[in-house]
Amino acid sequence: MKLTVKTGKLQKLRTHLLAVFLFEETRTIDEWLTELNEITGNRLSELLKMRDFKGELNETLLIYTPERSPVRRVLLVGMGKKREFNAEKVRQVFGTASRNARDKKLKRFTLCLEGVTVPELTKGELAHAAVEGALLSLYQFIKFKTEDIKKYTIVNEIVLFALNRMNYKELCAGVEMGKLFAEATCYARDLASYPGNVVTPTYLANEAKAIAAKCGLKCSIFDEKKLMQLKMNALLGVAKGSNEPPRLIILEYNCGNDKADTVAVVGKGITFDSGGISIKPAKKMEEMKYDKCGAAAVLAVMKLVKQLQPPVNVTGIVASAENLPSGKALKPGDIVTTYSGLTVEVINTDAEGRLILSDALAYTIDKFKPDAVIDLATLTGAVIVALGHYATGMLGNNPGMLKKVMTAAQKSGEMVWELPIYPEFDEHLKSNVADIKNSNGPGAGTIFGAAFLRKFVKKTPWVHLDIAGTAWDVKEKSYLPKGPTGVGVRLLGVLLKDWKL
Template identity: 40%
Template structure:
């Protein structure tokens, strides 16, 4: 896809025009038909192409409004055969600072999961050219800034779509081994990334007892995938990003109800997000060292599966009393966090996981639960998350949650009862983090969607990629990383 920033519309192709509520005037269109209400649309045909007018409501305007508006417009145009689309900001130049968000929405809305459809049912066209039409802007430095930010948005959105493409694949296509192959393929493409894969034999030899236990019920053996990105000769402490990738979660011996179990192919989305974050950071050439670790396993019941009542010894020696084999994500993350912190001595740790249904009960499906042992980091992420496109809501840690997972026979037990389930899961993970600055994102709600959003189709969302990439970019800009 080609991106252009220019002052005038070239007079060909199709375009999207953003309209403030109450300010739309066009001969032959009454306010009853269209007046610019938020995310309302009007299709208009001209001799040179088509225009989709998209309402953005009234002031104050947010980046996410422009992201949604552009996505809605692009979706509409792609359905009717568009390939060359302009985002026209010339009628209202005050929206130009939001151009990158609009570009992001356009790219995200262009993705479709059609791999298993018959060819006749697949969309024939794709977005080939995207333009930002600025209008008569005299400040060339502003245009350069907009072009730079828009190109960054393209790279990040492409990485999100890469995550969605893997995330939507079913468990008979994406196993832990295949996910490790995806990481190796990424390293072949991006020469700034090195990948190391731990097979079952190495996991057993080095003491990854949690990952081994969760994966041993399946014929598809577990993998630990380590991606190491560095730009230049960076000697600074790395940022560590850890993801849960349960390629299918049946619940194991503590088997889940059958309803919606097909959606458990999405239990790998934390690990997939790690792939996307490393991909995006490499695309952008960010000047830092970033280590991504993916704990990949398939949680299945069998004669070899781990059981309620088992005691597991994780990497580094801490032990877990298993009360429920469906609380497996925190077990594999314990190994991955312990290894990553010991091996790489990071300055900051993120983990992403579709960890608890309790988080959905607490805050719904559109936001991820945010936990951290650093209030300043948590507050910044919370306040910026909607602008970044991945909204968060802070949830508590505390002594009461530590007490809930206290075990009589091990370091901790893997569940702490019904109350505060997302919080006890986060407290469990904190046992393996210690004092390292750490952010845990429980993405169980927004990791996939079952109805279309303005710029996302049903299925995997790639949640977390935009958030963490833009946070790292901000820290680099502030010279605090």
């Protein structure tokens, strides 16, 4: 999509729709609104006077301008109370405006930045948030649609308009950054949306190769033979029930500074999760194509880092398999020896995510010796019980690293909430026949999953993000349409871009 920044006088602007954003406190015509009022044939002043438009958050009202006006429509969008307005609400209102414009079958429209202010944001940061909201709101997954395809409007261009040219370069930089973050997020959404008969572990491996070739990253793909050599029996075990072979996928970005930190991001890539022998109920099982959302986020982040050029080396690792039942499948009661040497009693084959991550995390730390590790996984349904679909569960072993992730989450608008991993939880990991077990039954399921993973990260600063509640099925926001959200991409993008030694 083409994004254009324009500055100048409103009277010289030509557009089918101009979206203008107003606070609840806007009661009269002043300053730049005088120009806008003239364009609307004084209808704006009447609307404000009569309080037909109150400016409540995401409230909209469409004004058709006089016949010969170069601005054919003015869409008023409410920003709510000025003191409560923040970057997240910038995303929301620009998403609301963009979806309204698309609903009018418009392929090109204009979003006005004038009057949109958040004291703690620079002009560039504000433009970044605005573009994220606009582009993310327009996401559609229609690759498999064949009937009535013309009813889906594809927006070709968005113009960002401001009166003052003084901040032009800063606005352009913010627009470009917002576009990078939004496109990476939509790439993750696409990967997550593809069904299991399209996206397999081999497909993800080929995607990684394509990313590496395009972005100049180092890529390594471990097939079954290599995984057997490395004794990654947990990953191999999960894949036994499927005809699709597992893959461990590695992408490496080097920032060119020998003294720079290395951060590893590890994603769970179960391309379809039936639960295995501990099979899931049929209801909503089709959504288990989303069990690869952690992997999708990691691949998207690796596309993004090459463009962001962060001051840190980044290693992206995806453990990918299909979890299906068969005569060869892993069974409850089986014992597997992981890459780290720890033995695991499999209590529940539907707790497979922690198994594949155990090998991936242990190998990552052993091979790359990163200064920090973040894993993303649709690990437990229990996190939905704890946090609903509003926040990602965050757990870890290092307060400083947890704080960094929390800061990035707040800046990106992807909410997280920390849950504890008390030492007492290690008692629940104990097995009578192996070193540890992969499930402990009901109660604190999210924390138990993280306590299990902690066994494989040693003392490396580590954060676990359980995205099972935020990867899909969230309450629809203006910039979060139905389907997968691409959660984690923007958070990690901010974390890596702002990384400080």
